[in-house]
Amino acid sequence: MLLQKVWYFKFQQLLAMLSITLLGGCSAIPTMVPDMAMHPAKAVQLDGAHGPLSPKQTKQILAKLEKNGADTNIFDKHLALEAEIVGSPLVVGNQVQLLVDGPSTYNAMFAAIESAKDHINMETFIIENDEIGQHFIDILVSKQRSGVQVNLIYDSVGSMNTPKEFFVPLIESGGNVLEFNPINPLNSRKSWEVSLRDHRKLLIVDGGTAFAGGINISSVYSSGSRGSGSFRKSKSGEGKVPWRDTHLRMSGPVVSEFQKLFIATWNQQKGEPLTVKKYFPETGSQGNEVVRAIGSSPDEPYSQIYSTLLSAINSAETQVFLTNAYFVPDPQLLASLKDAVERGVDVRLLLPAKTDSALVFYASRSYYDELLSAKVKIYERQDALLHAKTALIDGVWSTVGSTNLDWRSFVHNQEINAVILGQSFGTQMQVLFEKDLQSSKEITLETWRKRSISTRIKERAARLWARWL
Incomplete structure (x- = not known):
């Protein structure tokens, strides 16, 4: 039943993309300067709980990050440029917890929601x-009735199979529910463009705790990808392919940056005025992590997450480890990966062997020959449906979020990612990447070129749809 729903969603989405292409042309990813990360920019600025740090404080923190990191110049070559591209600050004093798969993520979310005292933005x-x-609805309704304001945004296409009656209890209890870019043009609050979607996964509790990553709200995540751990109330999921995903729990000053992104979306979608609450409380320092919140929107001239990732790859000196569910790269990303290998960088892609979208799956594989010929290493996760969207570069630059490496994420979707700097968190990401490799199969050029003619035909056909998947 779930696969039928997924296929129905993909079919409807594809029809929508086709109609828009025929009516109004297609969007393109703007060309980024290939060597832009190699040029110096203005000095890096760090923010703390009370605003910008002094140049001396910033210098001390960056020096510590470089000292504890690998032998790389990524901090010198990349961070200042990234600030100019994105605009959001690098924020110190945060605690970041890496969450693997649905059970641990949901239980952490439920604990945060149940402890809420002021508001919940989702x-x-x-x-x-x-x-x-x-x-989720039950506990949100319970918190709303206790006086905690609940504000929920859900995507109209992503949740197209969820009936409107599902949200009624939350609305009747006083919660605010906003449908992002409704499919029905009669309900549109802005210009109607059905291809523009809100692909973000964000939860903010009391302005002090934020969750972000790749996990949606669905029972496909009921069991862990390694057979251990389960959602505490789950009775479903037995006999189904487990989903492998990555999420974050963050606390500290950077939460206010995620809060700004949520409120901006609410206002852009012309939601009812938000009830006055303490959306930006004084959080103080909660840990030692340096984090940047990055949100991309199709309303902007280019994807900030895309340009930031390109910048980081172009700056890499030792390693680029990318884990992604939907890999349909544009020419610039392909060139950056191949150029990195030529510089001696260890470039590895961890991609799914199982998928919920055959078109994306075969389109992705249509790039394998070109990448393998360039000495990019490709691995496919075998025993779970890989849905994570993460990157680790030089062991010190990490990102976790909702962004796939495809045209849809870069051009049409609202996405959200966290970038975390430093070797401590980078080590956790590397351990996780290596664990995933243990359950993966490396694809070699020799064996890849032995695949069947029918498989090659499917790849070529899917490649034709690459920009609209």
Whole structure:
């Protein structure tokens, strides 16, 4: 039943993309200067709980990051440029917890929601009318009735199979529910462009705790990808392929940056005025992590996450480890990966062997020959449906978020990522990447070129749709 729903969603989405292409042409990813990360920019600025740090404080923190990191100049070559591209600050004093798969992520979310005292802001691409979705609604309704303001944004296409009645209890209890870019043009609050979607997964509790990553609200995540751990109330999921995903729990001053992104989306979608709450409380320092919140929107001239990732790859000196569910790269990303290998960088892609979208799956594989010929290493996760979207560069630059490496994420979607600097968190990311490799199969050029003619035909056909998947 779930696969039928997924295929129906993909089919409807594809029809929408085709109609828009025929009516109004296609969007393109703007060309970024290939060597832009190699040029110096203005001095890096760090922010703390009370605003910008002094140049001396910033210098001390960056020196510590470089001292504890690998032998790389990524801090010198990359960070100042990244600030100019993105605009959001690098924020110190945060605590970041890496969450692997649905069970640990949901239980951490439920604990945060249940402890809420002031407000809960939630933004998600998919919220299903299933066991997991119903549990979220139940606890959100309970918190709303206790006086905690709940504001929920869900995507109209991502949650197209979720009936409107599902949200009624939350609305009747006083919660605010906003449908992002409604499919029905009669309900549109802005210009109607059905291809523009909110793919973010964001939860903010009391302005002091934020969750972001790749996990939607769905029972497909009920079991862990390694067979251990389960959602505490789950009765479903047995016999199904487990989903492998990555999420973050963050606390500290950077939460206010994620809060700004949520409120900006609410206002852009012309939601009802938000109830006055303490959306930006004084959080103080909660840890030692340096974090940047990055949000991309199709309303902007280019994807900030895309340009930031290109900048980081172009700056890499030792390693580029990318984990992604939907890999349909544009020419610039392909060139950056191949150029990195030529510089002696260890470039590895961890991609799915199982998928919920055959078109994306075969389109992705259509790039394998070119990448393998350039000495990019490719691995496919075998025993789970890989849905994570993460990157680790030079062991010190990490990102976790909702952004896929495809045209849809770069051009049409609202996305959200966290960039975390430093070797401590980078080590956790590397351990996780290596664990995933243990359950993966390396694809070699020799064996790849032995694939069947029918498979090659599927790849070529899917490649034709690369820009609209």
